[in-house]
Amino acid sequence: xxxxxxxxxxxxxxxxxxxxxxxxxxxxxxxxxxxxxxxxxxxxxxxxxxxxxxxxxxxxxxxxxxxxxxxxxxxxxxxxxxxxxxxxxxxxxxxxxxxxxxxxxxxxxxxxxxxxxxxxxxxxxxxxxxxxxxxxxxxxxxxxxxxxxxxxxxxxxxxxxxxxxxxxxxxxxxxxxxxxxxxxxxxxxxxxxxxxxxxxxxxxxxxxxxxxxxxxxxxxxxxxxxxxxxxxxxxxxxxxxxxxxxxxxxxxxxxxxxxxxxxxxxxxxxxxxxxxxxxxxxxxxxxxxxxxxxxxxxxxxxxxxxxxxxxxxxxxxxxxxxxxxxxxxxxxxxxxxxxxxxxxxxxxxxxxxxxxxxxxxxxxxxxxxxxxxxxxxxxxxxxxxxxxxxxxxxxxxxxxxxxxxxxxxxxxxxxxxxxxxxxxxxxxxxxxxxxxxxxxxxxxxxxxxxxxxxxxxxxxxxxxxxxxxxxxxxxxxxxxxxxxxxxxxxxxxxxxxxxxxxxxxxxxxxxxxxxxxxxxxxxxxxxxxxxxxxxxxxxxxxxxxxxxxxxxxxxxxxxxxxxxxxxxxxxxxxxxxxxxxxxxxxxxxxxxxxxxxxxxxxxxxxxxxxxxxxxxxxxxxxxxxxxxxxxxxxxxxxxxxxxxxxxxxxxxxxxxxxxxxxxxxxxxxxxxxxxxxxxxxxxxxxxxxxxxxxxxxxxxxxxxxxxxxxxxxxxxxxxxxxxxxxxxxxxxxxxxxxxxxxxxxxxxxxxxxxxxxxxxxxxxxxxxxxxxxxxxxxxxxxxx
Amino acid sequence: xxxxxxxxxxxxxxxxxxxxxxxxxxxxxxxxxxxxxxxxxxxxxxxxxxxxxxxxxxxxxxxxxxxxxxxxxxxxxxxxxxxxxxxxxxxxxxxxxxxxxxxxxxx
Ligand code: FES
Numbered sequence: 001x002x003x004x005x006x007x008x009x010x011x012x013x014x015x016x017x018x019x020x021x022x023x024x025x026x027x028x029x030x031x032x033x034x035x036x037x038x039x040x041x042x043x044x045x046x047x048x049x050x051x052x053x054x055x056x057x058x059x060x061x062x063x064x065x066x067x068x069x070x071x072x073x074x075x076x077x078x079x080x081x082x083x084x085x086x087x088x089x090x091x092x093x094x095x096x097x098x099x100x101x102x103x104x105x106x107x108x109x110x111x112x113x114x115x116x117x118x119x120x121x122x123x124x125x126x127x128x129x130x131x132x133x134x135x136x137x138x139x140x141x142x143x144x145x146x147x148x149x150x151x152x153x154x155x156x157x158x159x160x161x162x163x164x165x166x167x168x169x170x171x172x173x174x175x176x177x178x179x180x181x182x183x184x185x186x187x188x189x190x191x192x193x194x195x196x197x198x199x200x201x202x203x204x205x206x207x208x209x210x211x212x213x214x215x216x217x218x219x220x221x222x223x224x225x226x227x228x229x230x231x232x233x234x235x236x237x238x239x240x241x242x243x244x245x246x247x248x249x250x251x252x253x254x255x256x257x258x259x260x261x262x263x264x265x266x267x268x269x270x271x272x273x274x275x276x277x278x279x280x281x282x283x284x285x286x287x288x289x290x291x292x293x294x295x296x297x298x299x300x301x302x303x304x305x306x307x308x309x310x311x312x313x314x315x316x317x318x319x320x321x322x323x324x325x326x327x328x329x330x331x332x333x334x335x336x337x338x339x340x341x342x343x344x345x346x347x348x349x350x351x352x353x354x355x356x357x358x359x360x361x362x363x364x365x366x367x368x369x370x371x372x373x374x375x376x377x378x379x380x381x382x383x384x385x386x387x388x389x390x391x392x393x394x395x396x397x398x399x400x401x402x403x404x405x406x407x408x409x410x411x412x413x414x415x416x417x418x419x420x421x422x423x424x425x426x427x428x429x430x431x432x433x434x435x436x437x438x439x440x441x442x443x444x445x446x447x448x449x450x451x452x453x454x455x456x457x458x459x460x461x462x463x464x465x466x467x468x469x470x471x472x473x474x475x476x477x478x479x480x481x482x483x484x485x486x487x488x489x490x491x492x493x494x495x496x497x498x499x500x501x502x503x504x505x506x507x508x509x510x511x512x513x514x515x516x517x518x519x520x521x522x523x524x525x526x527x528x529x530x531x532x533x534x535x536x537x538x539x540x541x542x543x544x545x546x547x548x549x550x551x552x553x554x555x556x557x558x559x560x561x562x563x564x565x566x567x568x569x570x571x572x573x574x575x576x577x578x579x580x581x582x583x584x585x586x587x588x589x590x591x592x593x594x595x596x597x598x599x600x601x602x603x604x605x606x607x608x609x610x611x612x613x614x615x616x617x618x619x620x621x622x623x624x625x626x627x628x629x630x631x632x633x634x635x636x637x638x639x640x641x642x643x644x645x646x647x648x649x650x651x652x653x654x655x656x657x658x659x660x661x662x663x664x665x666x667x668x669x670x671x672x673x674x675x676x677x678x679x680x681x682x683x684x685x686x687x688x689x690x691x692x693x694x695x696x697x698x699x700x701x702x703x704x705x706x707x708x709x710x711x712x713x714x715x716x717x718x719x720x721x722x723x724x725x726x727x728x729x730x731x732x733x734x735x736x737x738x739x740x741x742x743x744x745x746x747x748x749x750x751x752x753x754x755x756x757x758x759x760x761x762x763x764x765x766x767x768x769x770x771x772x773x774x775x776x777x778x779x780x781x782x783x784x
Numbered sequence: 785x786x787x788x789x790x791x792x793x794x795x796x797x798x799x800x801x802x803x804x805x806x807x808x809x810x811x812x813x814x815x816x817x818x819x820x821x822x823x824x825x826x827x828x829x830x831x832x833x834x835x836x837x838x839x840x841x842x843x844x845x846x847x848x849x850x851x852x853x854x855x856x857x858x859x860x861x862x863x864x865x866x867x868x869x870x871x872x873x874x875x876x877x878x879x880x881x882x883x884x885x886x887x888x889x890x891x
Binding site (some may be wrong): 012013015016017019020021022023024026197198199200248249250251253502503504505669670672673676677678679680681705710712713714716718719742 | 797798799801802807811814815816818820821822823824825826827830845848849850852853855856857858859860861862863864865866
């Protein structure tokens with residue numbers, strides 16, 4: 001391929017040839033000679049005391065290598081599950097969590113025993129022979145009741161069920177705003193608990209080499225370096241003794257960030273048994289054990305003037321932590337800090353309460369806190385508009401932060417780097433044909449039909465993140481990103497990044513950046529990631545829409561260092577002063593005389609030779625870390641159009657328009673793909689999905705994909721997409737994240753459309769999922 | 785389907801779609817239209833699409849949605865999968881004159 005402008009071009013993904021021919025390598029494609037298979041026995045109860053575990057029959061079963069309970073792991077694993085401060089610096093209570101339960105189980109699915117056998121089937125059969133006697137304890141399920149001092153506790157002997165209770169800003173900051181208000185609108189907004197459901201469940205293959213004392217872990221992870229950090233620490237190994245390899249990952253959506261019990265137990269089983277050990281999660285195990293997202297409700301009040309000027313907001317987040325504090329569960333509290341959305345407020349009071357229950361822990365799920373914030377503020381703005389009989393477009397325009405006001409310091413001191421909210425809104429309205437839609441709505445309403453139009457003018461913060469903010473939030477490690485660029489003697493380029501894609505196409509996009517910057521053929525650049533034995537000493541993983549805005553920029557910085565060294569060498573080769581060397585389109589030349597030049601490849605080759613400037617070492621490679629000065633702030637405007645069947649309550653999505661702004665775009669095809677998938681996951685939350693536990697017993701009722709309905713190809717509509725481009729001033733590439741944008745934006749647009757459709761019935765607010773039964777009941781109630 | 789049910793039948797899997805480096809038009813279309821992200825669901829979608837197009841070489845969007853409703857994808861929102869199948873159908877009906885058999889799989 002000729003070297004032209006690659007950045008911004010629709011380059012087909014280089015990942016795809018292997019994936020479309022069945023040659024991808026996911027975790028279950030790996031095995032080791034002599035591997036044993038692990039199966040886990042899990043608690044059938046949400047909350048119980050373990051009385052006795054009888055392993056006699058299981059130990060004698062065919063093919064069984066060993067049966068293990070908590071006691072066996074005591075000498076193998078130390079410490080408790082890591083819980084980062086995230087957005088709640090100090091927590092009241094973080095229950096101790098050992099990867100396998102000894103005395104008490106606190107959610108259905110918690111591991112109580114492990115079986116190792118020669119085959120997967122033998123391990124599963126033997127696991128069925130383990131007899132566990134339990135004393136069932138009351139399950140804590142309801143968030144409000146859990147706060148009552150007299151409530152049973154999610155953990156026996158705990159003082160209460162409160163993991164954290166933090167007031168970011170008290171009611172005093174909103175007093176003036178509420179005093180001035182003409183209207184105050186109140187609502188309770190639910191955030192249904194969701195299961196991330198990557199198509200590939202998790203899996204771990206571990207091999208401990210007894211004599212070398214080296215551990216290799218193959219696993220499906222978004223975050224291999226952090227896993228190495230946590231598992232080595234727990235197993236008493238040095239990080240240098242542990243290698244984590246995360247191959248092709250079949251989706252993550254946040255559920256493959258944090259360490260899980262099996263990530264510790266499988267390596268420990270390998271060390272105990274002196275055999276490689278493999279475990280692949282079943283779908284039901286995934287539904288029961290992979291961290292869930294959302295699971296919250298909010299009490300919100302908004303004060304506004306008659307003309308639609310927003311004044312103040314008071315909100316409390318009630319967050320279901322689950323049975324244990326997830327590694328990044330308190331990240332979800334960022335919903336409070338983002339509750340103001342794209343608008344200006346005199347004051348926002350915000351409080352977050354993390355409540356322990358007997359459900360599986362919650363942790364970041366695509367968007368994590370930001371979908372909740374968008375949903376909350378976009379719903380409230382519509383409720384205010386409804387009360388004041390204003391058009392939802394007008395009230396948004398009136399309150400937007402204006403382009404000239406950026407960088408804008410919002411109510412919680414976060415600095416919004418850039419934006420042009422009206423521009424993306426205008427484009428979305430134009431694409432949707434907003435005025436005609438309103439006319440159509442008026443006509444259909446006359447016929448008694450329920451037709452609704454919903455907006456979401458969303459913003460987010462992503463690209464985690466600046467060391468000053470993130471090091472305290474992780475307990476010390478700044479979520480910056482590292483990169484290494486190595487140029488071989490013949491001029492091919494190997495790039496290592498600490499991020500790790502699971503569908504985002506980094507092998508393609510990162511190579512586009514490097515090839516453009518170096519002016520070398522795209523094909524001569526290779527991106528490598530997902531193996532802690534390669535590249536820089538630490539990488540930070542892929543989540544929070546950070547890979548490009550932090551990792552991509554680190555790569556670009558490392559390339560910059562390579563070019564700097566190349567300039568010095570080229571100056572020497574061309575007998576010119578270094579300041580006079582210009583690097584352009586893959587060639588170093590002397591300023592003003594382009595014919596006096598050396599190609600990048602020539603310089604690379606020379607760098608491994610003998611004729612170097614005084615003091616220069618051989619080689620052409622560089623490491624860079626990028627510590628971003630701020631987060632990045634994507635935004636956009638979405639429009640959803642729905643019609644609701646009067647008889648059945650079924651929501652038909654007629655149209656979906658998304659105009660998003662993620663700054664400069666590296667590959668528009670991949671950006672659109674991210675929006676499609678993100679929007680689909682938010683439509684799923686708005687209309688279809690909900691993790692349901694029995695409220696009395698804590699039994700998971702949605703443990704299969706028959707009960708938990710992720711949308712199929714019939715449920716997701718066609719989408720019209722467009723972009724505005726407001727480059728981020730935060731990094732040299734001018735980029736922002738886009739991985740979570742669709743999910744952050746879309747639930748509000750869909751539910752606003754549903755509420756708009758039902759407004760003739762006097763229905764103001766609908767909770768998610770807006771399933772046919774919920775809507776049918778509401779419509780029936782309203783018609784009475 | 786159990787393996788024994790396939791006794792005596794011919795069966796095509798994703799590994800049998802490309803002829804060496806020459807991709808099957810459906811594979812090519814998934815690549816061109818960005819019909820995959822993590823790729824985990826992709827072999828299933830490609831094979832289901834091959835069956836669909838063997839039955840119905842020119843499906844409408846609705847027929848594509850119906851024909852592929854047994855497969856799930858969590859990454860793409862299906863938008864580009866539908867595009868890919870449409871585009872493969874076009875390529876294959878255009879190429880049908882030249883090549884006698886294009887679609888394999890699913891019998
Ligand atoms: S591409 Fe990931 S599940 Fe379909």
